[in-house]
Amino acid sequence: MATTAPDRLPIAESSRPPSDPTALQAHGQQDYVASPSSPTGAEARPIFLSHQAPTRPPLPSPISVIVDTGGQFVAEDAIGAVYGVGATPQEAVADFYRALDRRLAFLRTHRAQLHPGLLRELGALERLFPGR
C-alpha cells in the first residue's frame, strides 16, 4: 500500500504581548466600548461609556507630503490644485497653506470671471478646507 508523507502544516507565530508595558499605545475613555452579554445574545449591543456618540474615525488628511529626488519636501492637496515646497515637512505644509490662502483669495476675488472649471475647483477646495 502506497503511503504519502504528511505535509507540514504552517503554524503562524502567536502574537506576543510587548515586553515593555510603557510601549502600549495610550487610549482614551472613548476608545472603550462594553458589550453586554445576554443568554440569547439577540439583544447584545455596544454600550458607550459616555452620552456622546462614538467619535468618528478621523478623515484622511487632505494633504500629502512626499520627498522628491532632490531631497525637498512637497506638500500637495488631494485634487492637485495647490502645492507647497520646503526643506522640512513642516516648511512644505506651511508653504502649502500660504499658497492655498493666496489661491482661494484670488479665485474668490475673480469669482465672476472664473471659467466654470475653475469655479468647480474653488468649490472643491472650499469643501476640502472648510473655514479657510
Place this chain on the structure above:
Amino acid sequence: MPFPTREVRRALTSKHGFVPDPSGDHPDFSRWHNGQVIAVTHISHGAGGREVSDYVLGRMARQLRVSGPTLRGAITCSIGPEAFLQALLDGLQHR
C-alpha cells in the same frame, strides 16, 4: 530635468500670456482668455529660488491640468502658445 526658475517664469509670462501677481510679492501667475480666468499657478518660493525640480514642475502641470511633457514643451518652446492654450482649455474640462 530641473529648469531655472527664471526660464519657467519667462516662458509663462512672455510666451504663454500668463499675468504675474500685480503686487509682485508672490510668484503667482494667472492666464486669462476671452475675459475669463482659465488657469492659475505659482512657482513655490520653497523651491530653492533658482531651480524648479522635475517633481515640482509636475505639480505645476497638475495644477494647470496639463501633462508634464506638455508643460515642459511649453517652457522649451516645442509647444507653441496656441497649442498650450488649447491644452489649458482641454484641461478645464477635467476639473
